[in-house]
Amino acid sequence: MIPLDLNAIVAVVGGRLHRTDGSPQVHGTVEFDSRKVGPGSLFVALPGQHSDGHQFAEQAVAQGAVAVLAAHEVATPAVVVPLVDSRMPSDVLALAGDKDGSGAAVLAAMAKLASHVLRQVPDCAVVGVTGSVGKTSTKNLIGHLLTRLGPTITSPRSFNNELGQPWTVLRLEPDTKHLVLELGTRGIGHLAALCATAPPRIGVVLNVGDAHLGSFGSQDAIATAKGELVEALPDASAGGVAVLNADDARVAAMASRTSARVVLTGRGADAHVRAIDIELDDHARPRFTLRVDLPSISGSARVALPTHGEHQIYNALAASAVALELGATIDDVISGLRNDETTPPHRMAVHRTSDGVTLIDDARNVSSGSVHAALRTLAAMANGGNARKWALLGTAREPGFTADVRHDAWGRLAAQFADRVVVIGEDARQIHEAAARSAGQGTHSELVSDVEAATVLLREELRAGDVVLLKGSRKAALWRIADALLPADTPSTGLDSDFDVVVPEANPR
Known part of the structure; x- marks a missing residue:
């Protein structure tokens, strides 16, 4: 970050100084993960789904953080910002782990600080x-x-x-x-x-x-x-x-x-x-x-x-x-x-296993457009020869929406483009049923209980030359199949962080 002392930061974000006279300067990075804090950092204390960043304030300062951006007093130098009044509507989204508005308050402070830093460039x-x-x-x-x-x-x-x-x-x-x-x-x-x-x-x-x-x-x-x-x-x-x-x-x-x-x-x-x-x-x-x-x-x-x-x-x-x-x-x-080498994990990342199987890992997210595109890519990559086309599909269900219509369409698409359709999880049963109804000669669809069962099936039946597509929402976790089939030196990672952002009304305070 562009260097700023704590007096300047509190002037931008509001709140008050705690256990500091404001003269120390932040000249390192701003981090919400205490494990990534280094010398000169500002640690942002946020409530996560599994832990509260305020609990890691002392650890962050011990690792070199100048201070903590917090919503509650901590046992370290800090800029403490006021809580968002839960009785008032807020334009700031809350974190899923936020129980008292502290997450919303710190997010609002981060936004103010970011705007200020951008104006300096x-x-x-x-x-x-x-x-x-x-x-x-x-x-x-x-x-x-x-x-x-x-x-x-x-x-x-x-x-x-x-x-x-x-x-x-x-x-x-x-x-x-x-x-x-x-x-x-x-x-x-x-x-x-x-x-x-x-x-x-x-x-x-x-x-x-x-x-x-x-x-x-x-x-x-x-x-x-x-x-x-x-x-x-x-x-x-x-x-x-x-x-x-x-x-x-x-x-x-x-x-x-x-x-x-x-x-x-x-x-x-x-x-x-x-x-x-x-x-x-x-x-x-x-x-x-x-x-x-x-x-x-x-x-x-x-x-x-x-x-x-x-x-x-x-x-x-x-x-x-x-x-x-x-x-x-x-x-x-x-x-x-x-010379582009920026393909992100689980987004049309293509790998070759040691057994000669081509794996298309597109397991990070899902929508009708991306399912169609992924299935077309599967068909194109398996064009010719004896390569079998496997489509492994997981649920697309999300809060507030019934995915039945999309699931039915995806099942019919899968039957059109794949030889073997493997549908994972009871939530995705309609994909399997639609694929089974639409399957022509040489196409087979089956429903398995979970990612582990799908992995066992693939290990038993894959042969050299096969092309496998993994497609599902992050919740479906089909990326774990890629981790199981690929060499240990090419692992994938699942979730980005402990912090999911939700709309305020979905978050009890």
Whole structure:
């Protein structure tokens, strides 16, 4: 973080100093995980689902933290912020482990501090990325391309909420040129709040699907929420740019909601950055001609992506548009796309087991669009020869939404693209039943009780040349199958942290 003393921090976030005169300076990182605290850090004490960060204040200071950002007094130097009044409506989301508003209070303080730090780097271009699917992959790819142009900070993993976003902003250094933020939303107003913390100059909207449909009720409501990003952009005269997917009608319609300059991406002739002459190689890796028609640059070039799946083209187009707007040449973009190694864990990560089986690990999240894309990739990678196509599918159920309609559709899709469909868990039974009804000659579907049973089945029946897709929500934990089948030196990780953000009304205080 940009160095600040505790007096400056308390002036920004409010509250009071505790056990300090305010003169010590924070010159290290800001951390909410006490295990990652180092010399000069500021430790953020948050209530988690399994423990409360306030209990680790002394440990954090012993490891080098200058002070603790807290909602309660602790036995160390601290900036103590006032609790959020639980009787009053709050725009700040609460943590799932928050019982008294302390989590909301510390999150609000983090947001204020992040905004202040960002204002100290006025030449930093902030890029916000949202969409129902593809946010993390696209955010990583944008960061990869922009790093070639100058110092770039990119939010790690899926740090896209009211905790992860300010934490990322607080990584800024005085020479940072680009800040790339993944932005998630679970309701109207959430994304607008994130944009208020770190106002973007460039906003990217990839698509509107059915991820988190249970929180919204309809895709139109999702589009309303996602469009808050383009509404937050500055005018075109001030450098605002909205990068929109022209091939998604709900996203393209967001052009009317912004005064920023609109850059369309897609496959059609109306797109300013588009893909033509598309092909897939034997490993389902896309090759296409990138055609650019922007006010500052135009031209075309052939590119081969190292990632798997035709849907990756849209991520590449969006990332290319951002890089071109920030000064990259077409050659810069082509070189960066060809050398992309930013595939996040459990998102179309392709591995080869020691037994000659190809494993497509796409087990981090699930939506109708991503299921279709993953199954198409499975079919493309197993095209020809005697390779059997295995689709292992887990539940997509989420609070407030019955997934029966989606489960039925996914079962029919799986029967269309796979030879063996293995459905995991009673919650996903309807996927199995739909696949069994739709299965043609040579296609078989079965329901197993859990991930362990699926792993045993695969170990018994897989043979060299088979291609296996793992697809399900994080709750389904199909990534554990990848861990079991892959060599010990290529493990996956499951959850990002102990902190899940929920809407206030879902959190008893």
